Amino acid sequence: MSIDGALAAFREHVTTSLKELGDHLACAVCLSLPKTPIKLGCSHYLCDECAKRVFGNKKSTCPTCRTPCTKRESRMDERMKSIVDSFTNVLAAVSGAMGECDELPFGSQIPKEQLELHGAVAQRRTSMSLVKGLRAGMPGESTLRRAVEMIWEDKETERTQGRTKERASTSQACETADAEPIYATWNGPLIDPNAEVEGITCAFCKRGSEVGEAVVAFEEKVSGKKKVEYCHETCAMWAPLTTSAADGSLVNVCKEVHRARRLRCGVCKKTGAPSGCKIGTCRQSFHIWCARLQHGTTFDEQGFSVTCPVHSITPTTPSAKRSSQAPFLSTSAKHRRLGSIGPSDTSYEMVALTKPSIAGSFLNDEEKKTIEKFCAKFDCEFEQSVSDRTTHVVMSKSKINADRCLKKRSDKFFGGLTRGCWIVSSTWLQASLKENRIVDAEDHEVLGDTRGNQGGPRRARLNKGVKIFSDTHLIYLGKVQSQQQLETSMQLARVDGAIVTRIEDAKISSDELSEVLNLNDTSRVVVVVNEEQSNKAARARYAEEFIPFAKRLSKAAEAIVTHDFVLDSVCRREVMDLGDRSIEALESA
Structure with a gap:
């Protein structure tokens, strides 16, 4: 056997052994290494966050053996905590010896201090080659891809020069990150939540190829047995515990599918929602497609994490309106609440x-x-x-x-x-x-x-901004029964672009009329009165006052209408037909 072959076999055996040991130490619920291990009465272990959720149920049982357990019988195990710390220290040492290119089990959970102690570099959450491949086929992603690439370039430069980024101070509910996350709306494919499912369904989101992405098979060994799950690559990439192998493929997908079966989406209410809120105390979970439909949800494209609307960072929201569980961050001006609704949605406004x-x-x-x-x-x-x-x-x-x-x-x-x-x-x-x-x-x-x-x-x-009376001169003539209706009609007519003139007496002299009325040759003239020709007296006023007034204008009026005609036209957002209200029609009536 060659030296390279021997080294490859050695690395495989070491990685397998570390994975088996890590599986024994991992929390039975979230499958991650417990920072504060809690020992239950049945001698099984959980992390402190999962233990709180178990004890929060009316009938709390051990997730492993289903034995009833209580908070009083449980305790934090210092010995187990030391074992976990020693294990992550071994992982850091192996990572330093093998180099950054080798993917280790639980590598994303190695503390930064231990990595620096052994001269190792923090492993990336997901390989950039996979990110670029997935994002290349998504519409409108060029800006986002450049932003993600610039983030990693800045991080590499800072590591080589030994500089560290200033961290934002947070409460105990929110851990600080190595770099400020980029919070933005979801820029992935736009989907129709009511569309009919096509083809094989994803184990996470229960949708098929109608989302614009094919469902692919992920094959892994779980507890020594071969397991195959069918998922969208985007869904798998946004699952918190998935990592990338040296060849750029995603691993731990099948385990995430198994974990997500107990998590229900806060939008569609279906199971298989792996993307939980970034705040550890929040119990909101989402499918990545559904998270986009939740107004106020923000997305960290660097760490591939989701933050629910309640805990999204926004300095524009007064602190008094914040949830008592929401962490307060001294954020920069670029951090603001962004809705997850896209421009194609009817509620984009x-x-x-x-x-x-x-x-x-x-x-x-x-x-x-x-x-x-x-x-x-x-x-x-x-x-x-x-x-x-x-x-x-x-x-x-x-x-x-x-x-x-x-x-x-x-x-x-x-x-x-x-x-x-x-x-x-x-x-x-x-x-x-x-x-x-x-x-x-x-x-x-x-x-x-x-x-x-x-x-x-x-x-x-x-037709926002269109003014329906932009080419009309309305002359409000005669006395009115309701002054409020008159003012409302005149105000709406002005807002909709009409030239408005008020004349109370239809028998006004021609000289006085020329002083108060200046008709534009490009505008059509319409007289507005208070009443229809509904009775004999009204018809007489039309014949003796209104129609003669309309005909003796320097530019003859086309029609005589009522206040209701103006208000109805505003309601329709189009000028109603003037046919039966024209001067010729009124004279022949």
Whole structure:
């Protein structure tokens, strides 16, 4: 046997032996080496975090032998802690002797101090060759790939020059990292959570090739037996305990599949969710595809870890609104909360602004409490009135019928339409809180009003910024019964681009009319009055006052309409037909 062959065989035997020994020392729940081993009454060991979860159950039993156990019978074992420390020291020594290229079992759990003592370099979480290969096929990833590569280049430079990065101070619930993590939205493939599953299903996410990535086989030996699991490479890569071998392939995938079977996703509620929140005390777990749908979730592309919305780092959130379990970090300006909703989602406006704003109309006390919970959970702002910053106007469900049409219109409703806001029912808030994510607003969007004006809210949203009266001069003529209705109609007309003139007396002289009225040749002229030709007296006013006034203008008016015509046009987000309201039609009526 050659020297290289002998060395390869020696390395294989050493690695196998260390793996078997590590399996005996590992926690029975998370399969990692326990930093603080807890000995149960049955003499089996758990790490302190897993022990807390076991004791938190009503009927706590040992995960290994199912023997009932209590916190009183358990204790921290100093002797076991010394054994684990000695084992990681051996791993560090072997890593220093073999070099960084050799992947060791439990290598990612070796303390940095022991690695430096033996002249070894901290092993990478996942090989960059695999990361580059997986990311190359994903849309819009060029910026992210460059950022990840720059992170590793900076880390290598710092190691060679003996420099260390300044660490952010954290509470005991959050451990510091070697470098500041990059928190960003999920930039992987966009998936449809309701799409039909295609082909072989992934052992983690229970989805198939419809996510845009093929399901591949991972073959490993578990407890001396050959095991095969079918997974997406992305799902496997984001499982916390997977590591990379010297050839760039992922290992420990089958063990992670076995561990994830007991973990339920916080979004889809299915098992197989390996990606837990980075904060050790948090019990939230996700499938990597589902984590993107959870508003406020952030992703550390360097360490391949997920942070739930409650514990995501954000200096913009007041400390008073933080959860009592959330660690406080003195973060830099680049750390901010980023929603995990992509631009293709209908609720993207919720994360597109620095601080989204929501206004409510006709809300009862219960709905007001609901909107406060929604804003606190998803970091939104509740406004008393509609402004240019408003993204959603929430209407009380008591004012909306079964056809999702509004029974009564309000100033906030009109304000949301003219600004292109979402007009939704309060059921949208309840559904989002129930599913713990911002659901599709289109399923709760108001479709119109009970006056027959349909499609206005959707047109306003899709044609945001379009002014329907931009080529119209509206002359409000005569006395009115409701001054408030007149002011509302005139204000909305101005907002929608109309030139507005108010004239009370239809018999105003031509000289006075020329002083107050300056008609533009490019604008069409429409006269707005308070009443329809509904009775004999109204028809007489049309014939004696309104129609003669419209005809003696320097530019003849095209039609005579009512205030309701203006408001209905605003609701539809398009000018209604002037056919039966034209001067010719009115004269022949």
